[in-house]
Amino acid sequence: xxxxxxxxxxxxxxxxxxxxxxxxxxxxxxxxxxxxxxxxxxxxxxxxxxxxxxxxxxxxxxxxxxxxxxxxxxxxxxxxxxxxxxxxxxxxxxxxxxxxxxxxxxxxxxxxxxxxxxxxxxxxxxxxxxxxxxxxxxxxxxxxxxxxxxxxxxxxxxxxxxxxxxxxxxxxxxxxxxxxxxxxxxxxxxxxxxxxxxxxxxxxxxxxxxxxxxxxxxxxxxxxxxxxxxxxxxxxxxxxxxxxxxxxxxxxxxxxxxxxxxxxxxxxxxxxxxxxxxxxxxxxxxxxxxxxxxxxxxxxxxxxxxxxxxxxxxxxxxxxxxxxxxxxxxxxxxxxxxxxxxxxxxxxxxxxxxxxxxxxxxxxxxxxxxxxxxxxxxxxxxxxxxxxxxxxxxxxxxxxxxxxxxxxxxxxxxxxxxxxxxxxxxxxxxxxxxxxxxx
Amino acid sequence: xxxxxxxxxxxxxxxxxxxxxxxxxxxxxxxxxxxxxxxxxxxxxxxxxxxxxxxxxxxxxxxxxxxxxxxxxxxxxxxxxxxxxxxxxxxxxxxxxxxxxxxxxxxxxxxxxxxxxxxxxxxxxxxxxxxxxxxxxxxxxxxxxxxxxxxxxxxxxxxxxxxxxxxxxxxxxxxxxxxxxxxxxxxxxxxxxxxxxxxxxxxxxxxxxxxxxxxxxxxxxxxxxxxxxxxxxxxxxxxxxxxxxxxxxxxxxxxxxxxxxxxxxxxxxxxxxxxxxxxxxxxxxxxxxxxxxxxxxxxxxxxxxxxxxxxxxxxxxxxxxxxxxxxxxxxxxxxxxxxxxxxxxxxxxxxxxxxxxxxxxxxxxxxxxxxxxxxxxxxxxxxxxxxxxxxxxxxxxxxxxxxxxxxxxxxxxxxxxxxxxxxxxxxxxxxxxxxxxxx
Numbered sequence: 001x002x003x004x005x006x007x008x009x010x011x012x013x014x015x016x017x018x019x020x021x022x023x024x025x026x027x028x029x030x031x032x033x034x035x036x037x038x039x040x041x042x043x044x045x046x047x048x049x050x051x052x053x054x055x056x057x058x059x060x061x062x063x064x065x066x067x068x069x070x071x072x073x074x075x076x077x078x079x080x081x082x083x084x085x086x087x088x089x090x091x092x093x094x095x096x097x098x099x100x101x102x103x104x105x106x107x108x109x110x111x112x113x114x115x116x117x118x119x120x121x122x123x124x125x126x127x128x129x130x131x132x133x134x135x136x137x138x139x140x141x142x143x144x145x146x147x148x149x150x151x152x153x154x155x156x157x158x159x160x161x162x163x164x165x166x167x168x169x170x171x172x173x174x175x176x177x178x179x180x181x182x183x184x185x186x187x188x189x190x191x192x193x194x195x196x197x198x199x200x201x202x203x204x205x206x207x208x209x210x211x212x213x214x215x216x217x218x219x220x221x222x223x224x225x226x227x228x229x230x231x232x233x234x235x236x237x238x239x240x241x242x243x244x245x246x247x248x249x250x251x252x253x254x255x256x257x258x259x260x261x262x263x264x265x266x267x268x269x270x271x272x273x274x275x276x277x278x279x280x281x282x283x284x285x286x287x288x289x290x291x292x293x294x295x296x297x298x299x300x301x302x303x304x305x306x307x308x309x310x311x312x313x314x315x316x317x318x319x320x321x322x323x324x325x326x327x328x329x330x331x332x333x334x335x336x337x338x339x340x341x342x343x344x345x346x347x348x349x350x351x352x353x354x355x356x357x358x359x360x361x362x363x364x365x366x367x368x369x370x371x372x373x374x375x376x377x378x379x380x381x382x383x384x385x386x387x388x389x390x391x392x393x394x395x396x397x398x399x400x401x402x403x404x405x406x407x408x409x410x411x412x413x414x415x416x417x418x419x420x421x422x423x424x425x426x427x428x429x430x431x432x433x434x435x436x437x438x439x
Numbered sequence: 440x441x442x443x444x445x446x447x448x449x450x451x452x453x454x455x456x457x458x459x460x461x462x463x464x465x466x467x468x469x470x471x472x473x474x475x476x477x478x479x480x481x482x483x484x485x486x487x488x489x490x491x492x493x494x495x496x497x498x499x500x501x502x503x504x505x506x507x508x509x510x511x512x513x514x515x516x517x518x519x520x521x522x523x524x525x526x527x528x529x530x531x532x533x534x535x536x537x538x539x540x541x542x543x544x545x546x547x548x549x550x551x552x553x554x555x556x557x558x559x560x561x562x563x564x565x566x567x568x569x570x571x572x573x574x575x576x577x578x579x580x581x582x583x584x585x586x587x588x589x590x591x592x593x594x595x596x597x598x599x600x601x602x603x604x605x606x607x608x609x610x611x612x613x614x615x616x617x618x619x620x621x622x623x624x625x626x627x628x629x630x631x632x633x634x635x636x637x638x639x640x641x642x643x644x645x646x647x648x649x650x651x652x653x654x655x656x657x658x659x660x661x662x663x664x665x666x667x668x669x670x671x672x673x674x675x676x677x678x679x680x681x682x683x684x685x686x687x688x689x690x691x692x693x694x695x696x697x698x699x700x701x702x703x704x705x706x707x708x709x710x711x712x713x714x715x716x717x718x719x720x721x722x723x724x725x726x727x728x729x730x731x732x733x734x735x736x737x738x739x740x741x742x743x744x745x746x747x748x749x750x751x752x753x754x755x756x757x758x759x760x761x762x763x764x765x766x767x768x769x770x771x772x773x774x775x776x777x778x779x780x781x782x783x784x785x786x787x788x789x790x791x792x793x794x795x796x797x798x799x800x801x802x803x804x805x806x807x808x809x810x811x812x813x814x815x816x817x818x819x820x821x822x823x824x825x826x827x828x829x830x831x832x833x834x835x836x837x838x839x840x841x842x843x844x845x846x847x848x849x850x851x852x853x854x855x856x857x858x859x860x861x862x863x864x865x866x867x868x869x870x871x872x873x874x875x876x877x878x
Contacts, residue, residue: 017579023571053853053857054831055830057833103728139456285579293542296732386491391491392492393494394495395468398461411493
């Protein structure tokens, strides 16, 4: 029944450009120094010296101080904190050595595309509408995006038969499909996958030998009573599959959730089901940019290891978190109501993430006016909205939805007061826009 | 005499993979919102609204607060501070719009390679020995590295006829040479280029239509009395060349100098002599990873705009800076003396940066022992050194020097006390090593 360890991804089948370059400042001699350091720590006196003197890199030892051991232990400690947090969240073990700390999720996603894509004959399955980092990163690394459509009419549901059809078509056209991207909760579409749906995806990817690239950055942004976030790793483990059966990469970030610390650029990816040879290549690739910023590393470890009952910070933390959630929920409801009440606009049910993605059915005259300006109708509408009200939204075409449909993506984040003030302005604009073009 | 604006680099001649992807969350609508924001600031009351409501991105507005205008002004303010600092350093103007703030210099270097390299027929001139990020990044982005040798016997001097020879050979083999990398002060080689030499390089690159990729991260690490750091932009402007004549990119970072804040990941690149169409593509590429971390952005602006005479912080700042420099210089001298005194070792004159790059002439028996272990002699020596003393250096082969030569790269950073303690240990090891293999 089960497949071999990481059936499709080995050091032989990753992007060979990653393999052939060398980067010795963080290379074998440093790994060996780390091993010796561990030996000194575990068996003091076993080596002819008491410490490692790092003369390899130009790093913060610059100020006349020797490197503080705590700092180095600490860096591993941050990955341990992340792994412990994942284990507590999922109820399944997580290993620090499988955690890569990153400058936000975006750089981690770029790195995985760089590892997986060897040529334009390598395809990556991606949802449409999509967060456009995916198509951009696939194009940049020379691969082929293989889109599968989410179904707007069933709350942007993911139909596995549709994904299967796309996979088969792509294979028939000569592509090798390496991975499937799933964004859960969805961006820009705001849906939360059901566990049954996730199980189907796991079975599908296992059977077809695809890496699951699980964009789980909105895991703390679920607002619906009857669904909760489940990581793909948890779903896979619950089905009895371990790292021999399936490769899963989970991306997370400090930029979302109740923390929303975008400017800190903190994040991690947990990689499960990859061999040590692949991990070595990923480590080499990551070391090209030296390290993610330390403040972001610390912050992501705190996000995954928040204050617990009994901790001094616990009460204030919980109050702030609840206040943020309840405020976000109020904002989402107010905006959803406002969009749904506009003529020709239908708004998706908001289950998670931080966006509404209302669909616009614009009058033919507006569509023609857009054509005259050489832009798509959603871009035309978004520019008009901005010029009239100062409200900046993203035209939906940037997220590549089914062609012929028009959307805008609007965050729920501007705050209750601003949203209360902006809703009448949005309504007045829309009414005037429709009056102008209704014909 | 002079060439057209950016002769080789236009939106048509950059990597077309960069051009074809779209990334709308930071796209045209956001640029338009910024223009409107500027209009409100400059002409209050001129628009039908008083502020822009950013509903496009999920960013720190999350906490019930509206975006603070100062914050947005502030981000431009940081680039202004960097540009002002460059202008004060060089005596020639610098524009904030030509500054890209980055997570350290490494990500900026990767970004430029991604912009410049279209296929393996595009070559980039790089020094040997090199900082291996260059070869790695060129390989990763599918280009061809065209090495030119620095001359060890003349303090790792850069001979322009040697570069010209390499350029011509590469062109004869069908390559298109896009740019020339110059690392000044040098890494791992520690030399500081003379101004005459820099003038030759500027003339050469102007004449041949090459972008100068100027790695100037060690600009604050010059320790020799009779040389000082000159940016390539300053040298070009002093020769009377402006942005129409020559494209120059200068990389800088908070990780070096007297500050040495590696973990903060702050940096910038100043791009001169590129058209707006190319800058737009670079902006789109940069926005894929959202932004560099804010703490690093602030820090690089402070590095370029340090306390001045009359500022409260000035005196302490100057004392700390001088102490750091004098300590680094003592360390460099002590290590240089130690390496030079070892049998079969010659050490380069240390002018700048943070490394010594001593050359090892090892006994035949040691070279044979290395061969038996399947490693190069420098790797063999570095491993023996680490195992015997705990001193971690980087084997020189990682920097790709002239083949057949052996080096190690050793930082001058571990601090005076540590260096005083490690020198006898280094000497004892080396003596024993030579005794073992002298035969």
